[in-house]
Every structure is written in C-alpha cells, then in structure tokens.
Amino acid sequence: MKSLTITRPDDWHLHVRDGDAMRAVVPHSAAQFGRAIVMPNLRPPITTTALALAYKERILACVANGSSFEPLMTLYLTDNLPSEEIARAKAAGIVACKLYPAGATTNSDAGVTDIRKTYRTLEAMQREGLLLLVHGEVTDPEVDVFDREAVFIDRHLRPLRRDFPELKIVMEHLTTSEGAQYVRDADRFLGATITAHHLLYNRNAIFTGGIRPHYYCLPVLKREEHRQALVEAATGGHARFFLGTDSAPHAAHLKEHAFGCAGCYTAITAMEMYAEAFERAGALDRLEAFASFHGADFYGLPRNAGTLTLTREEWTVPETLPYGDAQLKPLRGGDVLNWRVAA
Numbered sequence: 001m002k003s004l005t006i007t008r009p010d011d012w013h014l015h016v017r018d019g020d021a022m023r024a025v026v027p028h029s030a031a032q033f034g035r036a037i038v039m040p041n042l043r044p045p046i047t048t049t050a051l052a053l054a055y056k057e058r059i060l061a062c063v064a065n066g067s068s069f070e071p072l073m074t075l076y077l078t079d080n081l082p083s084e085e086i087a088r089a090k091a092a093g094i095v096a097c098k099l100y101p102a103g104a105t106t107n108s109d110a111g112v113t114d115i116r117k118t119y120r121t122l123e124a125m126q127r128e129g130l131l132l133l134v135h136g137e138v139t140d141p142e143v144d145v146f147d148r149e150a151v152f153i154d155r156h157l158r159p160l161r162r163d164f165p166e167l168k169i170v171m172e173h174l175t176t177s178e179g180a181q182y183v184r185d186a187d188r189f190l191g192a193t194i195t196a197h198h199l200l201y202n203r204n205a206i207f208t209g210g211i212r213p214h215y216y217c218l219p220v221l222k223r224e225e226h227r228q229a230l231v232e233a234a235t236g237g238h239a240r241f242f243l244g245t246d247s248a249p250h251a252a253h254l255k256e257h258a259f260g261c262a263g264c265y266t267a268i269t270a271m272e273m274y275a276e277a278f279e280r281a282g283a284l285d286r287l288e289a290f291a292s293f294h295g296a297d298f299y300g301l302p303r304n305a306g307t308l309t310l311t312r313e314e315w316t317v318p319e320t321l322p323y324g325d326a327q328l329k330p331l332r333g334g335d336v337l338n339w340r341v342a343a
Helices: 019-030 049-060 084-091 115-128 145-163 177-185 196-200 224-235 267-280 284-299
Strands: 003-007 011-014 035-038 070-072 074-077 096-099 131-134 169-171 190-194 241-243 307-316 321-323 326-328 336-341
Touching: 003 284, 011 241, 011 267, 019 049, 019 267, 019 321, 035 049, 049 070, 049 074, 049 084, 084 115, 096 115, 115 131, 115 145, 145 169, 145 177, 169 177, 177 190, 177 224, 190 224, 190 284, 196 224, 196 267, 224 267, 224 284, 241 284, 267 284, 267 307, 267 336
Parallel strands: 011 035, 035 070, 074 096, 096 131, 131 169, 169 190, 190 241
Antiparallel strands: 003 307, 307 336, 321 326
C-alpha cells in the first residue's frame, strides 16, 4: 500500500499549554485532526465555563486561516467544583470534566483528593450528559508505579461506575492488560483512549542506551505483555477504544532534568506513528475506525466530513522544534518514519 485515505481523525486527549508554547504546538494538531479534546490542567486550572471559553478563543487564534480544527473544551474537576457549573458548561458546548487524582501528573496539584467530595458534581454531569475523563492511577506511595492503573480500577472506578451507572467515563491513556480487559468487558458507558507511544513501546524504551527522558510519560510505559494487549484492543475493532495522543509538550531542558517532566510530544507525528503501529499489527484497514469513528460515536458527535491521506514516504522527524523561548524535542526526533501525512 502506497497511500491510505481515511475520514479526518480526531484526537480525544491533547495538551496544548498556553501563550507562546501554545502557539508553537497547536498548528501541529490542527494539521492532522478535525477536533481535539483539550486538557484543562493549566495554572491556574480551567475550572469555570468562562475560563474554558476564553481558553478556546486563545487556541483558535493559533489556528491557520481556512483550517476547520475545533478544540473541544473540558473543565478541571476539583473537590470544590460547584455542581451548578455543569449546566452552564453544557449550555456553552463544553463536553467533559477531567479527573486528575491530586499529584498524579503535570499540574495536578489542584486535583481530586477524595472522589466522594465530587459526587454532587458527578450527579449533575450524569444528568446533563457531560463525560468524565479519568487519569486512572492512584497516587498512594505504597502502590508500585507500574500497578497504579490496576489498583485505580479496583479502588475507585468500580465503585464510581456502580454509583453513577449512566455517567459516560473515558479511561484516558490506557496502559495495561487489566485496563484493556476491564473496558472490553464493560457496558456502553465506559470507553478508553490509547496513545501511539503506548502502542509502539514498552518500558525498555526509557532505558535503552541510558536514561531517555523523552520517553518518560505518565502513566509510564509498561511491560511488553501490556503493550501487546493495547495493540490487540486498538486494532481489534472494538468500538469503545479510540485515539487519544496525550501529546504533552515540555521544554527540552525541563525534560532533560534531575526531576524531568512527564510527557511525550507526539502531535507532529501522531498519525504517522499510529499508522506504523497498525501496520505492524497487520491492521491498517482498521485504523480509520479507531482514529475517526469510535471516539466521535462514543461522545455522541458527528463524524468528520473531510479526509486525511497518509503516504508511504521516508522522512526524518525534526530533532528540535521552537517552543516559545525554549526548544521542544518530539518523540522520535531524528528518526526516519515510513508514513507521512500528505499536505
């Protein structure tokens, strides 16, 4: 196959930051995707409808004229997010709230400390039809970092789904065989996003030839058996697994640091990397459904009308990109890829 044309895909999990950093990265996502779910973990976090709408306008200002890219906005769920904010958010077109356990990842210090404190807000979300997007890890220091997803399912997600059976929930950036099996066995109210880097790499990638900080993300890459389970989930045609890059830009000097930031920047090569993963699995014919249909259907949104074409073409990923006053190093920077999104 020399080219592949699919319905324009969507990114159901994206970080774009703000200010000069945002202006550097938004065009990469807009070049590949029709829509993207934008994460609200700024400082200060996006906790009101007004803040979300203002953020959306700043994002749109970074999109080239003629682009149809649409940012889909979310609110940052906190212990104190008022339930009455949910109706305002729904009326304004906000689609979801994001649950970060406090301390789980970048800018999550304002996250939820006890999910029971959010129950009135979750009731309002279930009533209004806003989705709950979950960073599915516990932050208990007694739990091994590689087990935090599985423990989160047992401790928090099972009770949450029991108490809110019609609240649509997305387990974002799924990383384990336990998580894949749990979503597969669930009902129509539970879905999951899977990143390209979790499909392509296991945890050995972080340590090959030395510490490789640009492969460090949260949830962290897992064992090979878990990567294989994710590939089976993504390529198996199951309608509740869909694309979410979790592309997370950080200045290179903050990644290459004694306390390096978690996050892989993949927006510039997202569809090329997904195509590589699906081709390795012999499932290129299923990439369109995973990238373009399943997420839109789960969110209850129309599928995109346009198309995106990938061509078989060797090209070298830039080693660095401008990022405000700093540099950004994309995952696979300097590597040769075999697929490329056509202009």
